[in-house]
Structures are given as structure tokens and as C-alpha cells.
Amino acid sequence: MVPLTAKTAARIIRSAREDSRRRSTVSHAFYRKWRPRTFAEVVGQDHVTQTLRNALKHSRIVHAYLFSGPRGTGKTTTARILAKAVNCLGDRVDRPCNECLMCEAVDEGRAIDLIEIDAASHTGVDDIRDLREKINFAPSVARYKFYIIDEVHMLSGSAFNALLKTLEEPPSHAIMVLATTEPHKIPATVLSRCQRFDFRPIPLEDMMARLRNIAVHEGLEVQEGALDLVARQSTGSMRDAESLLDQLSSYGGGEITLAQVQTMLGTVSSQAVKDLVDHLASCDVAAGLGQIGRAIADGADPRQLSKELVEYLRGLLLMKTTTLGPSYLTEEQRTEMARQAKSFTLDRLVSTIKLFNQATTDVRDASRPQLPLELAFVEATLSPEPDMESAATSHSAPGKKPPKRMEGEKTISGQVERRPSRFSQEAEAKPAPASVKEHGGAVTAEGAMAPLKRLQDNWTEILAAIKTSNRHVEAVIRDCPPASVEGDVVTLRARYPFHKEKLEEDRSRKLVEDDISKIMGQSYRIKCILGPSAGRQDPERADEMKSLAEDPVVKAGLELGGEIGGVQ
Structure with a gap:
């Protein structure tokens, strides 16, 4: 009989384990079943794996590592x-x-010599003291005792201080890996004692290749475009993508279609997003709101729809600025997006992306989930503000004549001439001082108008700053243009009494004064007056207009740039 050597025994044991593993009826999740087992199998982190492989090759392993990066990118x-x-x-x-x-x-x-600690549930100093005591014992079987502390940023301050001593003077038989998604929360004293590796979100192409490989080995039939949507939805997390593919394999019974992915994610078809962008380009509010309503009725998630729209508009932005667009586009998609990009100015495209990006956040707290999406669409289709047009005209090249207007078309300057302000009427009534009359009155008048002109030129930027701080105040001050600038006092002319009352509130007044002062580069105070038309309103009608403005629906319209034309 041939004697049984240790090597032969180990081979028999391995074979038995493999047979047992194959016979096992327990089904592991894809992200566990297909977890990489070598450095070469780790997806999208070549800058990390290559460094570690070289360190192993040249025996330059250190005692402490910090792996940081988004979830699902391969840290653990x-x-x-x-x-x-x-x-x-x-x-x-x-x-x-x-x-x-x-x-x-x-x-x-x-x-037994690989110890994984979840710092989220072991945050106290006592847990780290226990680790400090046990780490000094030699490993039972392995060459090194290996510690993996996951979500290490969850440790308390005192726990970090206790861990610091171990990092300063580690035993030669121990290696520690600290993993975190928030490295900025880790004390600098800990960071400086670790070799840091930053894990990046998985590139879309690498993720799709990995998913395609898993689908082939699992015997899944996947429709074209389905894996692309799964990968884009996972936003760089390989674990999220594998979990979603696992769920879809059960949902489709071995066949995964694009429609199944859209149903499970609550997304809409790519054609619906394209149509919505076309309605944005043509400023067709009715068609756009109808498209949103149909998508929600068909089961689309409003937040998901908003995210898809932002992603598509981002593609248009890349197409407009780089002419290449996202790398994952087909030639047909690239041609279509190039056509749509021509329908938007760069400014409008940027503001539209901001609106829908904000809507993605607002959906969570909205009483009706699709309302922020609808409001964003309406606001994105509004025509440019008159003050923006005038600012653009004022910055045009010198000597270049403005475009000729059609007969009967009204101009902003014409409206100002027909509706002189109270200050201009008072100025005409008062005789000018003799010194002004006799010594260059025109130059002095231009000097007096210079601060107001400068304020008007910067008014669009001021409105944008106020909108960032408080949308409600910006909706009110939009109808309160500057009437004059005297010293450090800016006078605003309100159209309605409730506008004046709103701006005279301490909080609103301070916000407006701060933003004006910051952009103009000097300190200003504001005061508010009623315009001529508002001054002629009878008290009963003024109260009626004020109560109307407090209505939630009307208030939403005012925030989107609307005006109260009258009450019938």
C-alpha cells in the first residue's frame, strides 16, 4: 500500500470540498458568488492592484493601509x-x-487569523482596547494576523486615540487595513500613519464587460441596452450592479429585457426622455407636462425620471462643449443628441440642468412627488427675463446697432419713458443749481446716473445670488427694480403693497442688502417705495391682491416668474 503523504491528503480534502460545494443547494448572491479572488479580477482599480502586486513581489508590505472610496468599488x-x-x-x-x-x-x-471588524457597531474605546490586547498575540496558523476594520470613520474620537498607539508601534506579525467611504472624517494623525489608496467609481465600460461575463456564465439572455441601463443606474458601484443583475435574473426567469429593467427601476424609455427634451427645446409646456403625467401614470418614479433627464441633459452639455458627448453613445444616439444640443443655448442648458437637479432633491419632501418635476419643466420653458435682455444689450460691442424692431413692437425703454418714476418727476419739478446749469451740467448728470447704471448692469447677477439664498425673496424682488441710488441707499420700486411689506421684513431686507453689497463691492442699504400704478390702487383692491398672492398656487406661479395681471 502506498503511504498517504500530507500533500496527497490535502488534495483529497480539497477535492471533497469542491464536490460538497457543487452539490450544495444554497444559492449565493451574485456579488458574493462572483467576488474577485485575485488582483487581476478586481475591476477598474488597476492603480491599486498593480501597486500591491509590486509590493508583494519586492517584499515591501507595510503594517497599515487605508482603502477609501465609494461603496461597492472593491475596498473590502x-x-x-x-x-x-x-x-x-x-x-x-x-x-x-x-x-x-x-x-x-x-x-x-x-x-482564524483574518479578523474583520465592523466599526459601525464597534465604535467605542473598549472595542479598540480589546483589539490592542489581542493583536500582540502571535497568529495561530498564518504568517500574519490580518485585521480589516470596515467603515473606520464611525469610530469615536477616543477610539481613534486608542488605535493610534497600535498604528505607531505595531507588532511585526500584524497588518491592518482601514476601509472607509468618508476619509475626511478620519483624524490626520491616523491618515499620516497609513499607506492610502483611493478607490474610484467603476468605469461604465469595465462594469458592462464584467456584467456581460457574469451573464454568459450564468446562462442569461440579455437584451441589448439592458446591461447599459443597469450599469448606468449603479453609478460606479459594482456590487449594486451585480445585485440588480441577480434580481433581474429571478424576475425574468433567465431572460432579461430592457422593458424589465425599466419596470424594476421605475424608469421610462429613452424615447420618452428624448421627447421630453424636445418639448423643453420648443417650450411646449402642455406637451411636456402631459409627457410627465403619462410617465408617472405608467409607473415611473418621479425622482428616477428627474435623474434620467439630468443625465440626458448632461450628455447634451458635453455634446455642446466638447462635440463628442458621453463615450457610451452609439453613432445614432450621438447624431440625435447633436441635433437637440443645437436647440439650446449654453446658458439655458446649464440653468435647465440645475433646475432638474434641484427637483431630484425636492421630490422627497414634496406633497405630490411629481410637482417639483413639473415646476422645473415650467420654469425651464419660461422666456428670458427682460432685465437679462437689457443687460445683454448693454454689453454689446460699441458701435454695433441693435436689431431693427417691427413696427408697433414695444421696447423696454419706451415703457420707461411712458411711465416716469416719481424721482424723475420730482427732479424735473426742482430747478437745477446754478453751478450745474453753467458748468457742465451734462457731465454732472451722467455722474449721478453712474451708480444706478452700474447696479442695473449687475442686477441679473444680484437676482441669481438672492435666488440661491431664498427663492421666495427672489420671486418678490424680481418685480421691484432699482429706481435710484443715493449714496449708500438703493431705492427699489415695488409694484404692489405686499411686495413692499415682504422686502421690509428684517430677514428679507438683510438678505437683499448683503447680496447687493457683496456683488457691488461696497456696503448698501435698501428702501422700498410703491410705483405709480401701485399708488393709485384703492385699499380694497390692494387687500384683494395681497390675499391672492398668499394663495399657494399663485405663490408657486410667482416663484416661477409669473405676474398677477389682474383679478376678475
Whole structure:
């Protein structure tokens, strides 16, 4: 009888385990079943894996590492592969071998010298003190005792201080890997004692290649475009993508279609998003709101729809600024998006993206989820503000004549001439001082108008700053243009009494004064007067207009740039 050597026994044990694993009826989730087992299998993190492989090759492993990056990008997986590599019993230079007993023990979760700690549930100083005591004991079987502390930023301040001593003077047989999604929360004293690796979001192409490989090995039939949507929806997280693919494999019974992915995610078809963008370009409010309503009725999630629209508009922005657009586009999609990009100015495209990006956040707290999306669409289709047009005219090239207007078309300057302000009427009534009459009155008058002209030129920027701070105040001050600037006092002319009352509130007044002062570069105070038309309103009608403005529906319209034309 041939004697049974240790090597033969180990081979028999491995074979038995493989048979047992194949016979097992327990189904693992895709992200566990397809977890990378070597550095080469880690997706999209070549800058990390190559460095670690070279460190292993030249025996330059350090005692502490910090792996930081978004969720699902391979931090814990890479830490486990490193644990296998430093304790691998194989003779190969490119470790781990995944064949020795140590590699198998780590893969099967039974390596007693690999200790994984969840810092989210072990945040106290007592937990770290316990770690400090145990880390000094030599490893039981392996070459190194390997610690992985996940979500390390959750440790308390005192726990970090306790951990610091171990990082300063670690035992030679111990290696620690700290993993976190928020490295900015880790004290600088800890960061400086670790070798840091930043994990990046998985590139779309790499993620799709990985998903395609999993689908082939799992025997899944995947429709074209389905994996692309899964990958884009995962926003750089490989684990999220694999979990979604696992769920879809059960939903479709081995066949995954684009419609199934859209149904599960609550998204709409790409054609619906294209149509919505076309309605934005043509400023067709009725068609756009109808499109949103139909999408919601068909089961689309408003937040998801807003995110898709932002992503599509971002593609148009890239197309307009770089002419290439996103790298994942087909030639047909690139041609279509190039056509749509021509329908938007760069300014309008940027403001539209901001509106829908904000709507994505507002959906969570809205009483009716699709309302922020609808309001964003309406606001994105509003015509440019008159003050923006006048500012553009004032910055035109000198000597260049403005475009000729059609007969009967009204101009802003014409309206100002027909409705002189109270200050201009008072100025005409008062005789000018003799010094002004006799010595260059025109130059002095221009000097007096210079601060007002400068304020008007910057008014669009001031409105944008106020809108960032408080949309309600911006909706009111939009109808209160500057009438004059005297010293450090800016006089605003309100159209309605409730506008004046709103701006005279301490909070609103301070906000407006701060933004005007910041943009103009000097300190200003504001005061508010009623315009001539508002002054002629009878008290009963003024009260009626004020109560109307407090109506929630009317208030929403005012915030979108609307005006109260009258009451019938």
C-alpha cells in the first residue's frame, strides 16, 4: 500500500470540498458568488492592484493601509485578496494562488487569523482596547494576523486615540487595513500613519464587460441596452450592479429585457426622455407636462425620471462643449443628441440642468412627488427675463446697432419713458443749481446716473445670488427694480403693497442688502417705495391682491416668474 503523504491528503480534502460545494443547494448572491479572488479580477482599480502586486513581489508590505472610496468599488474585496496574498503558502511569485489551505480558508470565511471588524457597531474605546490586547498575540496558523476594520470613520474620537498607539508601534506579525467611504472624517494623525489608496467609481465600460461575463456564465439572455441601463443606474458601484443583475435574473426567469429593467427601476424609455427634451427645446409646456403625467401614470418614479433627464441633459452639455458627448453613445444616439444640443443655448442648458437637479432633491419632501418635476419643466420653458435682455444689450460691442424692431413692437425703454418714476418727476419739478446749469451740467448728470447704471448692469447677477439664498425673496424682488441710488441707499420700486411689506421684513431686507453689497463691492442699504400704478390702487383692491398672492398656487406661479395681471 502506498503511504498517504500530507500533500496527497490535502488534495483529497480539497477535492471533497469542491464536490460538497457543487452539490450544495444554497444559492449565493451574485456579488458574493462572483467576488474577485485575485488582483487581476478586481475591476477598474488597476492603480491599486498593480501597486500591491509590486509590493508583494519586492517584499515591501507595510503594517497599515487605508482603502477609501465609494461603496461597492472593491475596498473590502481587495483587503481580503491582500490577506490571502501575504499568507499564501504557494511558491508562485504572483500570489495568491487560491489553491493552498490558507487561501481556501480565507475564501470560505474560516481563517482564524483574518479578523474583520465592523466599526459601525464597534465604535467605542473598549472595542479598540480589546483589539490592542489581542493583536500582540502571535497568529495561530498564518504568517500574519490580518485585521480589516470596515467603515473606520464611525469610530469615536477616543477610539481613534486608542488605535493610534497600535498604528505607531505595531507588532511585526500584524497588518491592518482601514476601509472607509468618508476619509475626511478620519483624524490626520491616523491618515499620516497609513499607506492610502483611493478607490474610484467603476468605469461604465469595465462594469458592462464584467456584467456581460457574469451573464454568459450564468446562462442569461440579455437584451441589448439592458446591461447599459443597469450599469448606468449603479453609478460606479459594482456590487449594486451585480445585485440588480441577480434580481433581474429571478424576475425574468433567465431572460432579461430592457422593458424589465425599466419596470424594476421605475424608469421610462429613452424615447420618452428624448421627447421630453424636445418639448423643453420648443417650450411646449402642455406637451411636456402631459409627457410627465403619462410617465408617472405608467409607473415611473418621479425622482428616477428627474435623474434620467439630468443625465440626458448632461450628455447634451458635453455634446455642446466638447462635440463628442458621453463615450457610451452609439453613432445614432450621438447624431440625435447633436441635433437637440443645437436647440439650446449654453446658458439655458446649464440653468435647465440645475433646475432638474434641484427637483431630484425636492421630490422627497414634496406633497405630490411629481410637482417639483413639473415646476422645473415650467420654469425651464419660461422666456428670458427682460432685465437679462437689457443687460445683454448693454454689453454689446460699441458701435454695433441693435436689431431693427417691427413696427408697433414695444421696447423696454419706451415703457420707461411712458411711465416716469416719481424721482424723475420730482427732479424735473426742482430747478437745477446754478453751478450745474453753467458748468457742465451734462457731465454732472451722467455722474449721478453712474451708480444706478452700474447696479442695473449687475442686477441679473444680484437676482441669481438672492435666488440661491431664498427663492421666495427672489420671486418678490424680481418685480421691484432699482429706481435710484443715493449714496449708500438703493431705492427699489415695488409694484404692489405686499411686495413692499415682504422686502421690509428684517430677514428679507438683510438678505437683499448683503447680496447687493457683496456683488457691488461696497456696503448698501435698501428702501422700498410703491410705483405709480401701485399708488393709485384703492385699499380694497390692494387687500384683494395681497390675499391672492398668499394663495399657494399663485405663490408657486410667482416663484416661477409669473405676474398677477389682474383679478376678475
